[in-house]
Amino acid sequence: MGIFNSRGVKPAHRKHTDNQKAVRLENVASVTIPMRQHIGAPCTPTVKVGDVVAVGQVIGDTEAFMSAPIHASVSGTVSKIAEIRLANGEKVSAVTIKSDGEMRLYEGVEKPQYNSVEEFLKCVRSSGLVGLGGAGFPTHVKLKVPQGKVDTLVINAAECEPYITTDNRECIDNTADVIDGVELVCKVLDIKSAVIGVEDNKPQAINALRTEISNRKSNIVVKALKSKYPQGAEKVLIHSATGRVVPMGGLPMDAGCIVMNVASVAFLARYMRTGKPLVTRTVTVDGSAIANPNNFRVPIGAFMQDVVNAAGGFVKEPKKIILGGPMMGNSVSSLDYVITKTNNALLAFDEKDAKPKKETACIRCGRCVSVCPMKLMPASLEKYQRCGDAEGLENGAVLNCIECGCCSFTCPAGRQLVQSIRLGKTIVRTAQAERKKKEEAKG
Ligand code: SF4
Ligand code: SF4
Known part of the structure; x- marks a missing residue:
């Protein structure tokens, strides 16, 4: 290091958007608030369909230490509680609140x-x-x-x-x-x-x-x-x-x-x-497909579509949409996802900027190794992942990868190294879990 x-x-x-002070986005028709927006245990909804809620009221919580409660970000009526998919692919329970447009603050705040x-x-x-x-x-x-x-x-x-x-x-x-x-x-x-x-x-x-x-x-x-x-x-x-x-x-x-x-x-x-809990967050909306790039103060659980509308919609057809930054964010296929506590950007790119690098064979230039801040060997990790070699991945310290994307960014062969490394981590975690199971069975 x-x-x-x-x-x-x-x-x-x-x-x-460096010079743009965040603009408040309050007039959303509804929000859908996921019960997990953090590392740790998901929350369980503490409200039911039909309940009237106010801004800052707890709508989800858990006894687990590694977790954080979830609060209503608009005032209105709970209209649905159902499972949704987050931008990272994870499925979680979520509470939908139909806004009454008043943004009433919860009296318990x-x-x-x-x-x-x-x-x-x-x-x-x-x-x-x-x-x-x-x-x-x-x-x-x-x-x-x-x-x-x-x-x-x-x-x-x-x-x-x-x-x-x-x-x-x-x-x-x-x-x-x-x-x-x-x-x-x-x-x-x-x-x-x-x-x-x-x-x-x-x-x-x-x-x-x-x-x-x-x-x-x-x-x-x-x-x-x-x-x-x-x-x-x-x-x-x-x-x-x-x-x-x-x-x-x-x-x-x-x-x-x-x-x-x-x-x-x-x-x-x-x-x-x-005493007002975390119910909004600031999001940068930018990219070549966005009409008016800006920063917005967004209620947690607002739909990406509402946020894009606030930025004037699309000026060109978006070919790539990312929730988060271009290096570490998640590419999404539609605007049906919601803003969570951890989303700091929504980016949309036109065809020219979205074009992926053509992937060709590794030329062993070593650039991925020289830029890795964790001193890993990304090209070798990719090779081990392709062969399903859990031992090679573990010895290569794949779990130390911080998924910064520097290796993919610098690779002249356009190798999708971070994606391979993410899959490699799953291989190692699965192997470790199996090992633990066997050891426990042995007593
Ligand atoms: S940067 Fe790309 S081409 Fe160069 S060694 Fe790494 S994976 Fe191979
Ligand atoms: S994504 Fe992982 S392997 Fe690639 S440069 Fe970052 S820390 Fe290194």
């Missing part, structure tokens, strides 16, 4: 109170917050660290994926919330220092944060990072922002760090002030 600066790739930034770390973490859980950068890791779980294990809070404002500008806007438009959130987490968890990592192609965000910090005489550091993908990947960011290395297979806390996305930390500050 120590040599990341010589690794990674430099895709064109294409941050066309009130400023959270806490007197201990334990109570603070309960409040964080109640907010429904999960990593807004895309990972969806429940924040109350992330912040539960053994005392004395963490001395640095690292804030991820790198936003290295092309097109996406939501974190940049968070830094510019909600600067005080960002710094409030950082100070809050450091104070409650007794963390001594904080670094906000921002790529150096976002000077306005860097200036706004530094000005706010100096006005408060705070000791938070804003570090301008080289604009290079995947600068925002957790382990890469820790190294770039602090110089520390997370051991292979280890967690950020093994390097004394907690990493939070900048939008997550700003949300937390607002939640602790108001």
Whole structure:
């Protein structure tokens, strides 16, 4: 990991919406809110068809620790509870609410109170917050660290994926919330220092944060990072922002760090002030097929079609639609999917931009190896996946792949390396599960 600066790739930034403050999207006819939008156990609906709900009311929850509650994002009537498919292919139960157009706030929404770390973490859980950068890791779980294990809070404002500008806007438009959130987490968890990592192609965000910090005489550091993908990947960011290395297979806390996305930390500050849970998120809508690219503040569960309509619809026929960024997002075949807590972008491309590279035989150039931030050998992993070689994949540390897409991006032969590696991970996980079963049967 120590040599990341010589690794990674430099895709064109294409941050066309950099100067566009998020516009609120409220007039949706209905929302369909999935019961799992996070890593961990799905929630069970706590409402039934016909119930009248208000914004911020819990509509799904679970006893499981690794999870986060789900709240209504519009006021109205529950019209359906059924299984839907998410953009990543996963099937989940979802609650549909027909909006009454009033966006009434739930009367139970009130400023959270806490007197201990334990109570603070309960409040964080109640907010429904999960990593807004895309990972969806429940924040109350992330912040539960053994005392004395963490001395640095690292804030991820790198936003290295092309097109996406939501974190940049968070830094510019909600600067005080960002710094409030950082100070809050450091104070409650007794963390001594904080670094906000921002790529150096976002000077306005860097200036706004530094000005706010100096006005408060705070000791938070804003570090301008080289604009290079995947600068925002957790382990890469820790190294770039602090110089520390997370051991292979280890967690950020093994390097004394907690990493939070900048939008997550700003949300937390607002939640602790108001008690309004996570019911919206900012989404960048862009790409050559979109009429008016912009940033939108979208109710969770809104349909992609409503979001595209808000951006003026399509100006050209879309040949490729992606929920998320071009490097790590999921390609979808229609606009029938919904926005979840982890979706930061919706991109649509015309024929010219959607054309895939022609796939030809590997020429053993080694470029995929030289750009991999995890020091893996993507071409070999692809070969092992094609042969179904679980041992080769496991020995090649396929599970360490962060699916950043640098290898596919750089491959002159157009090999679909990330897709093969994802399948390779499934082969390894299946083999590991079978091994475990056999061992358990042996007693
Ligand atoms: S970059 Fe592509 S062509 Fe070059 S070694 Fe890797 S898979 Fe083969
Ligand atoms: S192998 Fe995984 S971590 Fe390495 S470049 Fe490819 S996608 Fe990224």
